[in-house]
Amino acid sequence: MNSPHHKRILIFLLTSVGLIVLPHSVNIPPALFGFFSLMLGWRFACVWRPQYLPTVRVLFFLTMLALVLLLSQHRHLLGRDAGTNLFILALGLKLLEIKAERDIYLVTYLAFIVAASLFLYEQSLFMAAYILAVCCVLFATLVAINSLQIHTRAALKTATVIVMQAIPLTVIIFILFPRVEAPRWMLFEEKNKAKIGLSDSMEPGSISDLGTSEELVFRVKFTGDIPPPKLRYWRGPVLSYTDGKRWTQVRFKAPVANPSYAGTAYSYTLLMETQEKDWVFGLDLPAQFSNPLVQNGYYQLINLENPHKRAEYQITSYSQYNTGNLTRSEYQTSIQLPREPSDKIKQLVTQLHGFDSKPDALIQQILNHFRQEDFHYTLTPPLMEDNPIDSFLFSTKRGFCSHYASAFVYLMRVAHIPARVVTGYQGGQFNRVGNFLEIRQANAHAWAEVWLENQGWVRVDPTAAIAPERIEQQLNLDQLELGGDIRFDAGDAKQLNWLKQTRQLWENADYQWQRWVVNYDSNNQSDFLSQFGIHDFKTMMQWLMTLVGLMTVILSGFLLYQKKKATDPVLRLYQQFCQKLQAAGLTRTDREGAVDFAHRATTALPEHAEIIEEITTAFIQLRYGRVTTREDFGKFAKLVAGFKLNNRKP
Amino acid sequence: MQKYTQQLLDSANHIILGKEHKIRLAVCCLLARGHLLIEDIPGVGKTTLAHTLAKLLGLHYQRIQFTSDILPADILGSSVFDGKSHEFTFHPGPVFNQMVLADEINRATPKAQSALLEAMEEYQVTIEGKTYPLPTPFFVIATQNPSHQIGTFPLPESQLDRFLMRIELGYPDPKAERALLTGQSRQSLIASLPVQLPPDKLQEMQQLVTQVHTSDALLDYCQAIINFTRESAEYHCGLSPRAGLALLSAAKAWAFLDQRDAVIPEDIQAVLPAVAGHRLRAGHTNSDAIVAPILDKVPAL
Numbered sequence A: 001m002n003s004p005h006h007k008r009i010l011i012f013l014l015t016s017v018g019l020i021v022l023p024h025s026v027n028i029p030p031a032l033f034g035f036f037s038l039m040l041g042w043r044f045a046c047v048w049r050p051q052y053l054p055t056v057r058v059l060f061f062l063t064m065l066a067l068v069l070l071l072s073q074h075r076h077l078l079g080r081d082a083g084t085n086l087f088i089l090a091l092g093l094k095l096l097e098i099k100a101e102r103d104i105y106l107v108t109y110l111a112f113i114v115a116a117s118l119f120l121y122e123q124s125l126f127m128a129a130y131i132l133a134v135c136c137v138l139f140a141t142l143v144a145i146n147s148l149q150i151h152t153r154a155a156l157k158t159a160t161v162i163v164m165q166a167i168p169l170t171v172i173i174f175i176l177f178p179r180v181e182a183p184r185w186m187l188f189e190e191k192n193k194a195k196i197g198l199s200d201s202m203e204p205g206s207i208s209d210l211g212t213s214e215e216l217v218f219r220v221k222f223t224g225d226i227p228p229p230k231l232r233y234w235r236g237p238v239l240s241y242t243d244g245k246r247w248t249q250v251r252f253k254a255p256v257a258n259p260s261y262a263g264t265a266y267s268y269t270l271l272m273e274t275q276e277k278d279w280v281f282g283l284d285l286p287a288q289f290s291n292p293l294v295q296n297g298y299y300q301l302i303n304l305e306n307p308h309k310r311a312e313y314q315i316t317s318y319s320q321y322n323t324g325n326l327t328r329s330e331y332q333t334s335i336q337l338p339r340e341p342s343d344k345i346k347q348l349v350t351q352l353h354g355f356d357s358k359p360d361a362l363i364q365q366i367l368n369h370f371r372q373e374d375f376h377y378t379l380t381p382p383l384m385e386d387n388p389i390d391s392f393l394f395s396t397k398r399g400f401c402s403h404y405a406s407a408f409v410y411l412m413r414v415a416h417i418p419a420r421v422v423t424g425y426q427g428g429q430f431n432r433v434g435n436f437l438e439i440r441q442a443n444a445h446a447w448a449e450v451w452l453e454n455q456g457w458v459r460v461d462p463t464a465a466i467a468p469e470r471i472e473q474q475l476n477l478d479q480l481e482l483g484g485d486i487r488f489d490a491g492d493a494k495q496l497n498w499l500k501q502t503r504q505l506w507e508n509a510d511y512q513w514q515r516w517v518v519n520y521d522s523n524n525q526s527d528f529l530s531q532f533g534i535h536d537f538k539t540m541m542q543w544l545m546t547l548v549g550l551m552t553v554i555l556s557g558f559l560l561y562q563k564k565k566a567t568d569p570v571l572r573l574y575q576q577f578c579q580k581l582q583a584a585g586l587t588r589t590d591r592e593g594a595v596d597f598a599h600r601a602t603t604a605l606p607e608h609a610e611i612i613e614e615i616t617t618a619f620i621q622l623r624y625g626r627v628t629t630r631e632d633f634g635k636f637a638k639l640v641a642g643f644k645l646n647n648r649k650p
Numbered sequence B: 001m002q003k004y005t006q007q008l009l010d011s012a013n014h015i016i017l018g019k020e021h022k023i024r025l026a027v028c029c030l031l032a033r034g035h036l037l038i039e040d041i042p043g044v045g046k047t048t049l050a051h052t053l054a055k056l057l058g059l060h061y062q063r064i065q066f067t068s069d070i071l072p073a074d075i076l077g078s079s080v081f082d083g084k085s086h087e088f089t090f091h092p093g094p095v096f097n098q099m100v101l102a103d104e105i106n107r108a109t110p111k112a113q114s115a116l117l118e119a120m121e122e123y124q125v126t127i128e129g130k131t132y133p134l135p136t137p138f139f140v141i142a143t144q145n146p147s148h149q150i151g152t153f154p155l156p157e158s159q160l161d162r163f164l165m166r167i168e169l170g171y172p173d174p175k176a177e178r179a180l181l182t183g184q185s186r187q188s189l190i191a192s193l194p195v196q197l198p199p200d201k202l203q204e205m206q207q208l209v210t211q212v213h214t215s216d217a218l219l220d221y222c223q224a225i226i227n228f229t230r231e232s233a234e235y236h237c238g239l240s241p242r243a244g245l246a247l248l249s250a251a252k253a254w255a256f257l258d259q260r261d262a263v264i265p266e267d268i269q270a271v272l273p274a275v276a277g278h279r280l281r282a283g284h285t286n287s288d289a290i291v292a293p294i295l296d297k298v299p300a301l
Helices: A002-027 A030-048 A057-074 A079-095 A102-121 A125-148 A154-178 A328-334 A343-351 A359-372 A388-396 A403-416 A460-464 A468-472 A477-481 A496-520 A524-532 A539-560 A568-580 A596-604 A606-624 A630-642 B001-017 B020-030 B044-055 B072-074 B112-121 B175-182 B186-191 B199-210 B216-233 B241-257 B265-280 B285-295
Strands: A215-223 A235-240 A260-270 A287-289 A293-295 A301-303 A311-322 A419-426 A430-431 A436-440 A443-450 A455-462 B037-038 B061-065 B077-082 B089-092 B100-101 B124-127 B131-132 B139-144 B163-167
Touching: A002 A079, A002 A125, A002 A154, A030 A057, A030 A079, A030 B089, A057 A079, A079 A102, A079 A443, A079 B175, A102 A125, A102 A468, A125 A496, A154 A524, A154 A539, A235 A443, A260 A496, A287 A293, A301 A443, A343 A388, A343 A403, A343 B216, A359 A403, A359 A443, A359 A460, A403 A419, A403 A443, A403 A460, A419 B077, A430 A568, A436 A496, A443 A460, A455 A539, A539 A568, A539 B285, A568 A596, A568 A606, A568 A630, A596 A606, A596 B265, A606 A630, A606 B216, B001 B020, B001 B044, B001 B186, B001 B199, B020 B037, B020 B163, B020 B199, B020 B241, B020 B265, B037 B044, B044 B061, B044 B186, B072 B077, B072 B112, B077 B124, B089 B131, B112 B124, B112 B139, B163 B241, B199 B241, B216 B241, B216 B265, B216 B285, B241 B265, B265 B285
Parallel strands: B037 B139, B037 B163, B061 B100, B100 B139
Antiparallel strands: A215 A260, A215 A436, A235 A419, A260 A311, A287 A311, A293 A301, A419 A443, A430 A436, A443 A455, B077 B089, B124 B131
16 A cells, blocks of 8 residues: 555545535534644654554554544434534545545545535535546545556546536436435534524614624515515514513404405525524515415414425515504504603603694604614624613714614604504615525614504605615725725725626525525425426436436446547647538448548549648648657648538539 | 668569569568568469569578378488498488478378478477577568368468468559560579678568667557457457467568658558458458458557
């Protein structure tokens, strides 16, 4: 195992193993990753200094150590994390035990398993491409083992060709093989990873720094019209109860009254990313929706069946709606206040004619108040621990959407007008390439709803009054993170346009990947296949067998009958020449040499005799002659390129 | 230089009518320093061909008629006691000539056959511990009756391998036959032949033949042919490395005759039946049919 050839194979193998385990570094405990890196580094050193390879006793000790490490981290050997870690540790240990060729094969197969296990953690397009690339390196290792004198680059090329050749078959099997749902314990062990996002309560006073995250929440593809930015309110939990600081949900049963809808109907497909909650953010207000969605009393869409999965939903929403009358209990919860409001607030409401004018007039009054007084929109408001509403309205006057929405609702309730806070997302970035909207955590928003006579619940967004750009345009997060002033990106800044386009292209590719590949579950599969008339399992299996069989026959036929492509550029050019003659019905048989063929060709096409002779002589000289120069080749190439049959002979 | 070969071929074609290709092969064989085996029924001109070539090349020529009772000494020579000097002196046999025609070689016993064949390979003769070199150039043209004729000892494969080429002459076509029947006696024609290619020129040419260029592409083709004979089910035993060398040198000579300084696949195809036929299937006479599968299945380019 010490020949230079084996050395190269080992370097190949160790590199690919390292590349495969590298992405796992974020998934597995540092202690285990460190252990693996140690094993890998050790083995790497031993490529040049085989005398430092561990003895059987040391190896046994290392194995015990690995087991102890593993058990100390997981306390069991089952489940996604423990299982993957077991494989990685075994791989690391096996590296130190490569004695024969058999072991190299074993390590390669183990590495394939570890590569596959990466998909248990991440299913992005990027990861898929990465794993595919690393698999090419692994295949190259196998190629190098099996063909003794192959160069690194040649091995990689062969491996890449092998992987590429496998793709058609992979696609067929991917589309037609029965999809099996992974058991949930395998996929969702991410217990310690708290995600930023909407929660079921809101406490604006306790936040002094609103984190903005570019993390994707969901994507929406409209089948028809796309709503204008100011209508893009994605409805989440509705917060009706407040204790003065916190706003929380109140559980309701069925919708109180079926709203009546009017205006434009927006139909869309919503691809929800994985989430902890069971919320689905429909465009305000969702009217029709596919299973397994249900609508709660606050018109919020909920998936009760399998909410944590990445899934697609078909929803239709209307921008104009009338939710009808309020029930008594609804009215009660909608004007609920924790205690008697302070005098200052009462005074403000009186001043705004809260008690002696119509509700819609009061709405305008309050919004005008926000607009005219010294209120500012900021993502880094001061803390307001006690009496947040009072502090916000009268002293700090700085806050983000939650502050404005909660203060607005509070003021309405003081005037005995039913109002509530609605949280969700607002806006979304439009991807021109794929024609879809991307809604990220940074789009999280809170607004208010007021119940008006004859109109039902009406959306009022006080943030729009103070910072209309927040609604109309995109928050420029990059600027924000630099600590600068909040600036709003008009959506098509001229600078860095190509960068943006590339980003949109990539995001579109990722969206399509998520939709068509990652999200291709048994439901999607049957939907997709029924378009082709495949409705049941049996037909599907028959198609699978037929296509795989057909593919095998085609490929083996190709292998059996393919003409070897000439590696010699001279011969390749000559074959072009022969192809041109083929048009005139002159096919060179395998046994015919150039001279014999030229003889036949000149007899058949006397008008071309001269050029055929010239090409043949040049070819003979280049292929069989003693001295050949680049000029000769260039001349020959020109001759072949210039050779034309004039078929239009009278 | 080419002038000589052309004159040689023209003169030979004048004597043996309608056999241009065979004569060219025979000359090619000589240029490649190989021995020639002519296999055919009696009377089609085997001896005449050998005689003509010897005459045109100006070589010392001797014919040995092989019979079933011929002994090695009849071929190689023997030591005879000289009464005057009271010692044995070596009397060289007919093999000590530049060109030897071994007529009907398969009528002799294997012992006599092998005496000649050893001389062909070694270019020397060893008798009673003393080695006598053979003259240069040294050619053997052997003729052979088809082995199905009565009273023949077919040459084994190992000895057939010593001959660079085996050719069949075959019957002349009607036109050539008519010219033969109406023409002068061949004997007198041969007697009057001038020397077209003197031995020193011949040796010079043989040297030039070895320098004919063989490119990698051509060697690929040559090896493909050899491998095909080894792997194909058509032949139970493929071409030996010696056969490969023979094929290449014959092809070089053919290219030389065609006035080229590099071998092309057509050269190999031209000499392949003569070079490979008797090596692949000893018993059969139709060499073209024997090598047809090779030519059909091994791509020329």
